[in-house]
Amino acid sequence: MLEALTYPFFQKALTAGLLTGFTGSYYGVFVVQRKISFIGSGLAHAAFGGVALGLLLGIEPLLTAVPFTILVALAIVYLQKHTQLAADALIGVLFALSVALGIIFLAVKTQYTSDAYSYLFGSILTVNDQELIIALLLSLVTVLTFFKLWARWAYSTFDVELAGADKIPIEFDNILLILLISVTIVISIKIVGIILISAYLVIPPASARLISSSFGSMTVISVIIGMLSSMMGIIFSYILDLPSGAIIVITQTMIFFIIVLISLIKKNKK
Amino acid sequence: MSEQANILEVNNLNVVLGQNTVLEDINFNLTKGAYLAIVGPNGSGKTTLMKTLIGLVKPNTGDVKMFGANIDDLPPGTISYVPQIKTMDKAFPARAIDLVMSGIQRRWSFKINSHDSDRVATIMHEVGAGDFIYRPLAALSGGELQRVFLARSLIRNPKILLLDEPATGIDLVCELSINKLITEYNQKFGTTVIMITHDWSAAYHHTNYVLLLNRRQVYYGESKTAFTDENLQLTFSHLGHGHGIKFGLKI
Numbered sequence: 001m002l003e004a005l006t007y008p009f010f011q012k013a014l015t016a017g018l019l020t021g022f023t024g025s026y027y028g029v030f031v032v033q034r035k036i037s038f039i040g041s042g043l044a045h046a047a048f049g050g051v052a053l054g055l056l057l058g059i060e061p062l063l064t065a066v067p068f069t070i071l072v073a074l075a076i077v078y079l080q081k082h083t084q085l086a087a088d089a090l091i092g093v094l095f096a097l098s099v100a101l102g103i104i105f106l107a108v109k110t111q112y113t114s115d116a117y118s119y120l121f122g123s124i125l126t127v128n129d130q131e132l133i134i135a136l137l138l139s140l141v142t143v144l145t146f147f148k149l150w151a152r153w154a155y156s157t158f159d160v161e162l163a164g165a166d167k168i169p170i171e172f173d174n175i176l177l178i179l180l181i182s183v184t185i186v187i188s189i190k191i192v193g194i195i196l197i198s199a200y201l202v203i204p205p206a207s208a209r210l211i212s213s214s215f216g217s218m219t220v221i222s223v224i225i226g227m228l229s230s231m232m233g234i235i236f237s238y239i240l241d242l243p244s245g246a247i248i249v250i251t252q253t254m255i256f257f258i259i260v261l262i263s264l265i266k267k268n269k270k
Numbered sequence: 271m272s273e274q275a276n277i278l279e280v281n282n283l284n285v286v287l288g289q290n291t292v293l294e295d296i297n298f299n300l301t302k303g304a305y306l307a308i309v310g311p312n313g314s315g316k317t318t319l320m321k322t323l324i325g326l327v328k329p330n331t332g333d334v335k336m337f338g339a340n341i342d343d344l345p346p347g348t349i350s351y352v353p354q355i356k357t358m359d360k361a362f363p364a365r366a367i368d369l370v371m372s373g374i375q376r377r378w379s380f381k382i383n384s385h386d387s388d389r390v391a392t393i394m395h396e397v398g399a400g401d402f403i404y405r406p407l408a409a410l411s412g413g414e415l416q417r418v419f420l421a422r423s424l425i426r427n428p429k430i431l432l433l434d435e436p437a438t439g440i441d442l443v444c445e446l447s448i449n450k451l452i453t454e455y456n457q458k459f460g461t462t463v464i465m466i467t468h469d470w471s472a473a474y475h476h477t478n479y480v481l482l483l484n485r486r487q488v489y490y491g492e493s494k495t496a497f498t499d500e501n502l503q504l505t506f507s508h509l510g511h512g513h514g515i516k517f518g519l520k521i
Contacts, residue, residue, distance in 0.1 A: 033362055154378035158362050158369075165324045165351045166376040167342070212363045213406055216380040 004238055009125055016127045017230035017248070019135040020188040023142045024200030025208075025226025027181045029219050032205040033157045039076075039178075040198030042091035043185045046072035048194050049098035050186070051119045052105035061119065062131065065186045072098055073182040077175055122193030122245030124234065135187050138180075145180065153177055154215050191230075192245035200226065203252040207259045225255055274301035277462060278323075278430065283332035285318055291485065292318045296332070298481060298490045302429075303460040305453070307473035307493065310483035311506050316466045317354075319483065320434055323464065324351050336430065346376060350428035352419045354435050360408040366418045367403050370394060373422035393425045394418070397451055413444030420448065424455060431455070433465040437472065445469070449476050470497055 004010045031037055050068025054061030076090045083090075106116055118126065145153075156163035156170050164170055181201070188197050204225040205218065212218035233248030240247065276299040283296040293315045300306055308316050321327040323334055325341035336344055350373070370390045371379045382390075394400050399417040402410060410418065416436055423431055433452070437445040453476045456463045467473055473480050473493055480496035482489040482505040489501045 033359075150380065151375070151377035154380075155372060155376075158364065158372070158378060159353065159358065161321075161326060161353055161357075162351065162372065164326045165349075167325075167346070168376075209363060213365055214368055215363050215378060218363050219380075 012127050012132055013124045013234055016132055016135050017234045018227050019139045020191045021226040021230030023138055023184045024188055025204035025222040026142055027184055028201040028205040029222050030153055030157055031201045036087055037202045038088050038091050040201035042095040043069055043182050044194045044197040045095045046098040047186050049102040052102035056105040056109045069182045069186050073178045119189050120194050122191055124191045124244040127190055131190055138187055196245050196249045199249040203256050207256040210259050210263045277302050277337055279335040281332050284330050286330045294486045296487050300462055305456045305463045305477040306479040307477040308466045308481045309473055314484045320432055347426045349430045350423035350426050352423050352433040355415045356439050364407050365404050369418055370422045373425045393421045397421045412439035416440055416448055430462045435466050
């Protein structure tokens with residue numbers, strides 16, 4: 001196992017896993033508390049349309065997936081504001097459209113499209129330098145948002161009217177949050193794949209919520225679980241020779257159920 | 271109404287939401303230290319009026335001036351708003367102290383230092399919430415939660431305090447105690463208070479002024495002369511409420 005740590009591809013995989021574990025579980029606390037967990041899965045499927053477009057055009061799929069996903073996210077925000085439909089219904093509509101477009105893009109591409117599978121199921125061991133740099137930049141931006149925006153996002157997550165009455169720029173903040181969630185999703189695709197990506201946004205924060213008395217502690221615990229489960233998942237997947245994305249999600253789920261068990265025992269003791 | 275300068279002026283206010291006219295031609299002024307009750311049936315526009323006063327809803331025509339300025343131009347902390355507690359998300363991980371801190375910071379606090387913690391403790395003791403400073407919001411009763419929200423508002427020393435149905439979801443003893451607290455605060459510090467209430471008796475006994483609302487302004491004036499049969503019929507019958515009910519305030 002220790003030998004694996006000397007391999008550059010494994011070092012890259014671990015670094016990428018830790019970075020995406022950090023960003024996904026950080027933004028996830030807002031996703032879970034705003035009750036928009038469906039957005040992770042919805043935007044990941046929107047990203048599939050973008051990835052397929054990149055494969056069709058023969059360019060780096062991330063370059064098309066990022067704007068494609070952001071466009072879908074902005075469409076959700078716009079339509080939610082200007083129609084009477086709830087976010088989950090709009091995500092459902094645009095998610096279906098994006099997947100349909102993705103299937104068409106792949107069908108039109110006559111050449112072999114095995115790459116599409118690495119995006120669907122994740123392929124952390126093939127993370128390249130460019131993807132690693134993007135993940136690092138996103139993490140740096142995320143650290144900045146902790147100092148500049150966490151307190152505002154948390155306030156409007158608790159009560160949008162109180163935040164509005166205190167002149168928090170709610171609309172601007174929401175758009176910024178959803179844009180960063182979109183980018184996080186696209187960047188994380190390579191790690192866990194489109195199908196399992198929503199786990200990063202939901203399982204660590206949901207686990208953290210069970211043992212947190214404040215939103216600050218929920219954020220810290222979520223990030224710790226996100227990073228720890230990424231690291232453990234990658235190591236287990238190497239040892240067991242199984243797909244890393246699936247092992248990361250199973251690790252997160254095991255942590256979740258251990259915490260559920262502990263909190264149930266504590267509750268029964270009271 | 272008074273020789274004192276108005277600190278709140280509402281002029282020809284009209285609010286249309288979607289296709290519905292929610293507020294039509296609302297006009298009233300308040301001076302420093304006034305205590306106003308907004309009374310009306312469900313759907314009469316009470317909450318929309320309050321949201322317009324704090325700038326969350328923009329009027330279609332007319333305007334709201336506080337201290338002669340637009341709401342958006344007021345210095346932070348001038349007004350403080352206590353929403354209906356039934357709208358609060360109890361699944362949000364927060365303790366009473368976190369909520370009161372948001373009254374000081376106008377942001378959510380990641381960490382609370384000992385100076386702020388002492389300040390919060392002092393105000394929470396003043397409103398009778400000293401025993402549950404560190405208790406999760408989800409574990410508080412309606413009355414306890416209302417006290418925490420009140421502490422959150424009062425810690426700012428606001429010039430205008432707005433409360434949306436502070437008696438909803440709490441028992442009669444708590445309600446009397448909350449009303450007493452608000453009245454004492456109004457009298458002690460001269461803070462102008464605007465409260466939405468369904469309780470005509472509380473409005474009659476505790477406030478100086480009453481605005482009877484039924485999308486239109488039925489009555490605005492002193493509370494002692496507000497609750498006539500005619501005013502109450504006009505307020506509560508228009509939207510289909512109160513047919514056949516004999517109104518009148520039993521004091």
